[in-house]
Amino acid sequence: MLIPCPHCGPREVSEFSYQGDATRTCPELTSTDVKAWYDYVYNRPNPAGPHREYWQHSGGCRAHLIVTRDTRTHEIHDVAFARAALNRAGEQA
Amino acid sequence: MVEYSALALLKNAFTGNRDWKQAWRKPEPKPAYDVVVIGGGGHGLATAYYLAKEHGITNVAVIEKGWLGSGNIGRNTTIVRSNYLLPDSIRFYDFSVRLWENLSHELNYNVMFSQRGVLNLAHSPGQADEYIRRGNAMRHEGGDGVWLSRDEIARKVPGVDLSPNARFPVVGGLLQPRAGTARHDAVAWGYARAADRHGVDIVENCEVTGFLREGDIITGVTTTRGEIRAKKIALAVAGNTSRLLQMAGIDRFPIESHVLQAFVSESIKPLVNCVVTFGGGHLYMSQSDKGGLVFGGDLDGYNSYAQRGNLPLVEEVMSEMTAMFPAVARLRLLRSWGGVMDMSMDGSPIITKGPLPGMYLNSGWCYGGFKATPASGFSFAWTIAKGEPHKTNAPFTLSRFERGNVIDEKGQGPTPKLH
Numbered sequence: 001m002l003i004p005c006p007h008c009g010p011r012e013v014s015e016f017s018y019q020g021d022a023t024r025t026c027p028e029l030t031s032t033d034v035k036a037w038y039d040y041v042y043n044r045p046n047p048a049g050p051h052r053e054y055w056q057h058s059g060g061c062r063a064h065l066i067v068t069r070d071t072r073t074h075e076i077h078d079v080a081f082a083r084a085a086l087n088r089a090g091e092q093a
Numbered sequence: 094m095v096e097y098s099a100l101a102l103l104k105n106a107f108t109g110n111r112d113w114k115q116a117w118r119k120p121e122p123k124p125a126y127d128v129v130v131i132g133g134g135g136h137g138l139a140t141a142y143y144l145a146k147e148h149g150i151t152n153v154a155v156i157e158k159g160w161l162g163s164g165n166i167g168r169n170t171t172i173v174r175s176n177y178l179l180p181d182s183i184r185f186y187d188f189s190v191r192l193w194e195n196l197s198h199e200l201n202y203n204v205m206f207s208q209r210g211v212l213n214l215a216h217s218p219g220q221a222d223e224y225i226r227r228g229n230a231m232r233h234e235g236g237d238g239v240w241l242s243r244d245e246i247a248r249k250v251p252g253v254d255l256s257p258n259a260r261f262p263v264v265g266g267l268l269q270p271r272a273g274t275a276r277h278d279a280v281a282w283g284y285a286r287a288a289d290r291h292g293v294d295i296v297e298n299c300e301v302t303g304f305l306r307e308g309d310i311i312t313g314v315t316t317t318r319g320e321i322r323a324k325k326i327a328l329a330v331a332g333n334t335s336r337l338l339q340m341a342g343i344d345r346f347p348i349e350s351h352v353l354q355a356f357v358s359e360s361i362k363p364l365v366n367c368v369v370t371f372g373g374g375h376l377y378m379s380q381s382d383k384g385g386l387v388f389g390g391d392l393d394g395y396n397s398y399a400q401r402g403n404l405p406l407v408e409e410v411m412s413e414m415t416a417m418f419p420a421v422a423r424l425r426l427l428r429s430w431g432g433v434m435d436m437s438m439d440g441s442p443i444i445t446k447g448p449l450p451g452m453y454l455n456s457g458w459c460y461g462g463f464k465a466t467p468a469s470g471f472s473f474a475w476t477i478a479k480g481e482p483h484k485t486n487a488p489f490t491l492s493r494f495e496r497g498n499v500i501d502e503k504g505q506g507p508t509p510k511l512h
């Protein structure tokens with residue numbers, strides 16, 4: 001499995017570390033909404049299909065990425081820098 | 094009554110092995126049952142068996158999308174143990190070991206349960222303390238944890254690298270003598286045959302594609318072979334739990350699906366007489382009765398529904414193997430494969446009524462659901478029949494995550510990687 005890093009090009013998966021589902025949203029840190037925290041900490045959509053997930057190119061440029069990968073085939077549909085993707089999402093929200 | 098014997102073997106050899114009685118029927122699904130169990134793996138089959146045997150509920154179907162035993166029940170490294178730290182885990186898994194001890198008789202089917210022992214190697218004083226504490230916890234609950242010194246390990250498992258300048262020097266090990274291995278296929282076949290003999294319909298090549306509901310209540314399933322209604326619908330689909338729950342409208346759940354690989358080498362003469370695990374990384378290994386070394390390590394590490402793994406993990410597992418047993422470096426691998434596992438967020442299973450009315454759920458088996466097969470089937474059948482949990486599965490609720498009552502053996506916090 002190769003992940004195309006926007007800085008470094010396609011690199012072997014063993015250069016990256018996985019940081020899980022990127023669709024979770026953390027409640028406000030001051031929030032006391034137990035249900036929202038429970039959902040954030042424990043629950044996952046766990047789709048069989050395209051999955052938005054964090055990877056870090058820890059053995060390379062060390063950039064944090066958001067990768068959209070099909071969990072059935074490992075086909076990679078999209079790779080973006082996490083910061084840029086998160087900022088975009090923030091603007092839209 | 095014995096169904097397989099030396100005489101039967103001989104007789105059938107003379108008639109070209111054409112006259113063996115089918116181990117289980119191939120029935121057409123009926124339109125309705127008292128209970129439909131989704132998933133013909135070890136847990137689904139065991140559940141159906143105990144429903145019939147313990148509770149007299151025989152109007153039951155097990156619905157399996159592939160062939161019987163095509164999931165993780167036929168893909169695991171067959172280790173059975175109850176060497177846990179927390180009382181809830183020890184009680185549940187020790188109950189399972191006790192059921193294993195009588196399983197071949199119970200099913201009249203040789204599941205080849207072999208109590209050859211599981212030895213966890215410790216590689217640092219800190220790890221030794223942790224293992225000894227776990228051994229004491231087991232003994233406290235009436236179990237069998239035995240601490241072995243390096244010399245005792247040298248006598249028991251001569252192949253292990255015990256040299257003081259090994260990369261991860263061995264300081265001792267925790268042995269559970271009653272633990273061991275079993276023949277995984279035979280467990281599926283034995284439960285299937287025994288359930289079938291009680292009248293349970295085992296329906297293979299029948300995929301559940303959705304749920305029927307009246308209001309909030311789940312009243313049946315749609316399948317590739319038509320609609321099937323039931324008073325109670327029980328899910329035992331391992332790595333496909335989230336997929337099935339999504340069909341029922343539950344799109345977030347404390348489980349991730351990950352792939353775990355396993356490996357078997359060419360056959361060699363007897364090398365190890367117990368299961369050995371390597372504490373310098375994560376590796377477990379035993380030798381099958383045919384002589385092959387059967388072993389596995391960590392998850393590939395990212396969400397996966399592909400029933401096969403990638404190469405970096407293969408390399409890691411092989412390097413751990415040769416660190417532990419340098420002599421096997423030149424052995425050839427025969428096969429490797431992967432299975433999709435239901436990784437819960439605290440490393441412990443969920444066996445419960447719900448989450449929707451009419452539904453019952455068995456899931457979250459992480460690395461280790463094979464050893465649980467008898468206890469899981471027994472306690473799940475109890476829960477389905479009585480509408481409340483058996484004392485052994487009462488702690489393994491779904492609500493425990495929200496209540497902060499997790500059963501986290503490692504004390505590591507929420508992650509879908511625990512074993």
Ligand SMILES: Cc1cc2nc3c(=O)[nH]c(=O)nc-3n(C[C@H](O)[C@H](O)[C@H](O)COP(=O)(O)OP(=O)(O)OC[C@H]3O[C@@H](n4cnc5c(N)ncnc54)[C@H](O)[C@@H]3O)c2cc1C
Pocket residue numbers: 131132133134135136137156157158159162163164165166167168169170171172173299300301302329330331332333337353354355389430431432433434458459460461462463464465
């Ligand atoms: C490589 C590997 C090594 C392992 N080693 C060990 C070990 O040493 N010791 C141990 O205790 N455990 C081990 N395990 C874990 C253990 O195998 C599993 O936890 C256990 O088998 C899961 O329960 P099951 O047998 O019911 O699952 P499965 O056999 O996977 O059964 C689930 C069934 O549900 C069916 N299904 C899914 N979706 C549908 C649908 N829509 N409709 C109908 N049917 C459906 C599947 O086809 C499957 O047959 C290992 C697992 C793997 C993959």
Ligand SMILES: [Zn+2]
Pocket residue numbers: 005006007008009057060061062063
């Ligand atoms: Zn990079």
